[in-house]
Amino acid sequence: xxxxxxxxxxxxxxxxxxxxxxxxxxxxxxxxxxxxxxxxxxxxxxxxxxxxxxxxxxxxxxxxxxxxxxxxxxxxxxxxxxxxxxxxxxxxxxxxxxxxxxxxxxxxxxxxxxxx
Amino acid sequence: xxxxxxxxxxxxxxxxxxxxxxxxxxxxxxxxxxxxxxxxxxxxxxxxxxxxxxxxxxxxxxxxxxxxxxxxxxxxxxxxxxxxxxxxxxxxxxxxxxxxxxxxxxxxxxxxxxx
Numbered sequence: 001x002x003x004x005x006x007x008x009x010x011x012x013x014x015x016x017x018x019x020x021x022x023x024x025x026x027x028x029x030x031x032x033x034x035x036x037x038x039x040x041x042x043x044x045x046x047x048x049x050x051x052x053x054x055x056x057x058x059x060x061x062x063x064x065x066x067x068x069x070x071x072x073x074x075x076x077x078x079x080x081x082x083x084x085x086x087x088x089x090x091x092x093x094x095x096x097x098x099x100x101x102x103x104x105x106x107x108x109x110x111x112x113x114x115x116x
Numbered sequence: 117x118x119x120x121x122x123x124x125x126x127x128x129x130x131x132x133x134x135x136x137x138x139x140x141x142x143x144x145x146x147x148x149x150x151x152x153x154x155x156x157x158x159x160x161x162x163x164x165x166x167x168x169x170x171x172x173x174x175x176x177x178x179x180x181x182x183x184x185x186x187x188x189x190x191x192x193x194x195x196x197x198x199x200x201x202x203x204x205x206x207x208x209x210x211x212x213x214x215x216x217x218x219x220x221x222x223x224x225x226x227x228x229x230x231x
Contacts, residue, residue: 032217034220036222044208044222046220046222090159102210103172104220108158109159
């Protein structure tokens with residue numbers, strides 16, 4: 001069965017420091033991996049995705065994510081955090097072996113708190 | 117702004133009632149997805165439509181139904197509402213392609229409160 005785990009409910013980081021939000025996944029086929037961010041009372045905003053190719057994926061607002069097949073991980077990173085990055089972050093996976101269906105499996109979400 | 121619109125923004129109703137949530141996808145997108153976000157279940161996929169036809173079904177209750185119309189907008193109908201149906205309901209859409217790694221763009225959601 002497909003699953004996504006975000007092991008940290010909350011990540012705290014000081015402004016200007018690097019940040020990492022962790023995600024691990026389990027799928028039977030090739031994984032398609034996504035990161036979304038949710039600000040209070042807003043919908044989910046797409047940040048980046050991994051399909052194939054380069055393991056380091058660059059996305060919106062200076063975020064990037066590293067795909068590691070052996071560790072089945074897709075951690076979200078940013079070299080220098082901003083207070084405005086404080087939000088709820090979701091990792092999601094779609095199983096490439098599940099056919100052309102759109103079912104995204106989401107992790108439970110990680111709250112990122114960036115303090116000035 | 118993702119280009120996906122959802123109405124209404126908020127909905128307050130009583131147990132046993134029926135409501136309809138509406139979604140308009142981004143211009144040109146053929147696929148529409150519905151998700152439910154609740155505190156205890158997190159974000160759960162409900163159902164997907166592609167060009168008017170049901171493509172995939174997730175954890176959608178029998179009391180819930182959806183459809184996609186010829187103009188590609190979609191409606192999610194929730195009936196015999198229970199307190200536990202209170203949640204944020206998101207609609208998402210993706211591009212013309214049927215490829216599985218298409219990005220889904222989410223609307224702002226409809227917050228349903230069942231009293």
